[in-house]
Amino acid sequence: MYDQTNRSTWIKGKQRACLMLLLVTLCVLSGCMPSWLLGTSTANRAPTNTNKNITTTDMSSPIHYDIDATLDERAHTIHATATITFRNVFGRSLSELLFHWNVDSYRFLNEQPTMYKAVNERLRVTLETDGNKGAAQVDNFVGGATTHQVVVGKQLAEFEHKRQMLNIQLPKKLAPNETIQLTIKYEVSVPYGAQRLSYMKDYVGGTYWTPQLAVYNSIEGVWNQAPVYTSYNSDFFYAADYTVKLDMPANWTVVTSGQQVSQPAARTTDGERSPEHKQAQPHRQHIYAEARGIRQFVFYASPHWGVTERALQQGGKLIAVGSQPTDDQMNKDIDLAQDAVHFFTQKFGPLPSQTLTFVEAPLREIFDSTDGVIVIGREGGQNPLQPEQRQMRILQLIAKQWFQAAVGSNPHTDAFLAEGLSQFAADYYLFERKNVPWPQRVQRNEGSSGGNSAHGDASGGGSNGLSGNVRKFEAVTTLPITLPLTKARDQAEALYRWKGSLAMAIWAQEVGIESVDRVMQAYYTRYSGRIASVDGFLNVVAQTLDSDHKGRLYHLLNARTPL
Structure with missing residues (x-):
C-alpha cells in the first residue's frame, strides 16, 4: 500500500528543493554568487586561533590552503606542497575539482600577457648588448608550473594539467557540505623580467605561484576554465584562508600577504597539529604567514630593502618596503596613501586589511594591487611618469583594495566593477581633496592629433594627469x-576604466555626493568578501536610492553613444 506520509514528505522535500533553486537563481541574477561569501573580508587580520587545530568552523572560507614552499633563488624555482581543505558548499555532488595554474601563462613568449612585452624586449636587448647569449637568455623569460603528485585523503589521485588548469578526479563524489583534504606537490619556474611573478637581480616575487580553486557555477554545474587574458588582468578567484611557510634566504627582507606570525604548530597527516621541530638550514630563514578571506597569496623579497612604518588614522598601519624607504619619493607616496586610505574609509567603508604594504618593484613599469599589498616601481630612466600621473596610479591601486581585492567580480563579464569603480574613487579623491574637476564628457577637437579626452593624452597628461590613449578612448565611446x-x-x-569612471562621474554629479556615498557604502558592505556583478551593483542603487537613479546609471553603463 502506498504510504501517504512518505508521499507528503517527498512533496515537501521537492518544494523545498525548488524554493532553494529559486533563491539561488535570484541570488545569481542579483550579483551574489551562492557560496561561503556571506561574511566580510578579513584579509590581513591576524587569526585568533594560530595555535589551535584548524577545523572548518575556524575558517572564514570553506577553502583553506596550507602551503609549505622553498625558494631556490639560484635556480629561480619554487618547490612547494599545498594541502587544501575544501568544504563543498555548491549544493550538488562533485566528481572533480579544478584549479587555475595562471603561472602557465608565462610558458610561451608569444602567449604571455602583452602588458610587459615591451619592457621585457628592452631587457632582452640589454642582456644581449652586455654580451650574454641571446638564445640562452630567452629561456629565462618564460616560466610555469609542474604538478608532480596529487593525493586525495591518503589515496593517489588522477589529474590532468594542461591549458593553465589542473583537473583532479576525486576517488568518490564529494557530497554537499562534505569536506575533503587534498595535497598537491608541485614546482614553479619563475620567469625573468617584468611579470606579475618574476625575478631580477636580487629580487623575486609576485602572485600566480599557488594553485587557485576555479569558480564553480552551481546552476549549470560547470567550472570556470577561462585562461589568463593576454591584454587585460582577468583574475577571478574565491576569497580563501591561507597558512603559509616560506623557506627563504636568511638575509632577505620578505613581504607577504596576511600577517607574518611566530612559528605555528605543524599539521600532521591526521589533521592534528604538533610542534614544528625542523629548523631553517644555515643561511636560510622560515617565514610564517596567515591570512583570512584573501583572493591570492603573494610574496616579494630582496636582500637590499629597508622598511619604514606609519600609523593609519583609523587604526592599522602603512608599511613602505624598498631600497630607500624614507627618501622623498617614498615619503610623498606614503603621504598620499595615508590621506587616501582615510578618505576611502570615510566614503566606502573600512580598509579590508589591518596593514597596507607598499613594495618597491625593480622596474617602474611593474605595478599591482592584491590583498593588502601594493607594488609600484621607482621612477627613473627614460619617460618617467609625471608626478600627477604617479599620483593617479597610486590612487587607483589603493582603491582596488576595496573594489578588486575585497569585492570580487568576474572580469570577463563585469570588469567595470574593479576598473571603473576604482578609477572613479581616484577621481573622487582628487575632486574632494585636491579640487581637481571631475573628468569631462568627450569633446572632439578636429584640429588636434587625437582630440580631447575625458582623461588626458596618450602619455598620461591632461589636467587630471590620467593615463589613457585618446584615440582608443574615443574609439570605444560607442561601445x-x-x-x-x-x-x-x-x-x-579604455572602455572599463576610462569610460566607466566617466559614466560614474556624470552620474555622481547628477545624484549628488551624499547619494553616491550611501550607494558605495551599501555596495561595499554587501559584497565585501563576496563576488559581485554589475546587476548586483545596480540593484544596490535601486535599494539605496530608487529605481529612477538605477535606470539612469543603467543607461550610462549601456550607452552605445559618446557620454
Whole structure:
C-alpha cells in the first residue's frame, strides 16, 4: 500500500528543493554568487586561533590552503606542497575539482600577457648588448608550473594539467557540505623580467605561484576554465584562508600577504597539529604567514630593502618596503596613501586589511594591487611618469583594495566593477581633496592629433594627469561599458576604466555626493568578501536610492553613444 506520509514528505522535500533553486537563481541574477561569501573580508587580520587545530568552523572560507614552499633563488624555482581543505558548499555532488595554474601563462613568449612585452624586449636587448647569449637568455623569460603528485585523503589521485588548469578526479563524489583534504606537490619556474611573478637581480616575487580553486557555477554545474587574458588582468578567484611557510634566504627582507606570525604548530597527516621541530638550514630563514578571506597569496623579497612604518588614522598601519624607504619619493607616496586610505574609509567603508604594504618593484613599469599589498616601481630612466600621473596610479591601486581585492567580480563579464569603480574613487579623491574637476564628457577637437579626452593624452597628461590613449578612448565611446571582455579586446582599459569612471562621474554629479556615498557604502558592505556583478551593483542603487537613479546609471553603463 502506498504510504501517504512518505508521499507528503517527498512533496515537501521537492518544494523545498525548488524554493532553494529559486533563491539561488535570484541570488545569481542579483550579483551574489551562492557560496561561503556571506561574511566580510578579513584579509590581513591576524587569526585568533594560530595555535589551535584548524577545523572548518575556524575558517572564514570553506577553502583553506596550507602551503609549505622553498625558494631556490639560484635556480629561480619554487618547490612547494599545498594541502587544501575544501568544504563543498555548491549544493550538488562533485566528481572533480579544478584549479587555475595562471603561472602557465608565462610558458610561451608569444602567449604571455602583452602588458610587459615591451619592457621585457628592452631587457632582452640589454642582456644581449652586455654580451650574454641571446638564445640562452630567452629561456629565462618564460616560466610555469609542474604538478608532480596529487593525493586525495591518503589515496593517489588522477589529474590532468594542461591549458593553465589542473583537473583532479576525486576517488568518490564529494557530497554537499562534505569536506575533503587534498595535497598537491608541485614546482614553479619563475620567469625573468617584468611579470606579475618574476625575478631580477636580487629580487623575486609576485602572485600566480599557488594553485587557485576555479569558480564553480552551481546552476549549470560547470567550472570556470577561462585562461589568463593576454591584454587585460582577468583574475577571478574565491576569497580563501591561507597558512603559509616560506623557506627563504636568511638575509632577505620578505613581504607577504596576511600577517607574518611566530612559528605555528605543524599539521600532521591526521589533521592534528604538533610542534614544528625542523629548523631553517644555515643561511636560510622560515617565514610564517596567515591570512583570512584573501583572493591570492603573494610574496616579494630582496636582500637590499629597508622598511619604514606609519600609523593609519583609523587604526592599522602603512608599511613602505624598498631600497630607500624614507627618501622623498617614498615619503610623498606614503603621504598620499595615508590621506587616501582615510578618505576611502570615510566614503566606502573600512580598509579590508589591518596593514597596507607598499613594495618597491625593480622596474617602474611593474605595478599591482592584491590583498593588502601594493607594488609600484621607482621612477627613473627614460619617460618617467609625471608626478600627477604617479599620483593617479597610486590612487587607483589603493582603491582596488576595496573594489578588486575585497569585492570580487568576474572580469570577463563585469570588469567595470574593479576598473571603473576604482578609477572613479581616484577621481573622487582628487575632486574632494585636491579640487581637481571631475573628468569631462568627450569633446572632439578636429584640429588636434587625437582630440580631447575625458582623461588626458596618450602619455598620461591632461589636467587630471590620467593615463589613457585618446584615440582608443574615443574609439570605444560607442561601445557599452557592460560589453564582455572577449569583445572589448585591446580596448578593455579604455572602455572599463576610462569610460566607466566617466559614466560614474556624470552620474555622481547628477545624484549628488551624499547619494553616491550611501550607494558605495551599501555596495561595499554587501559584497565585501563576496563576488559581485554589475546587476548586483545596480540593484544596490535601486535599494539605496530608487529605481529612477538605477535606470539612469543603467543607461550610462549601456550607452552605445559618446557620454
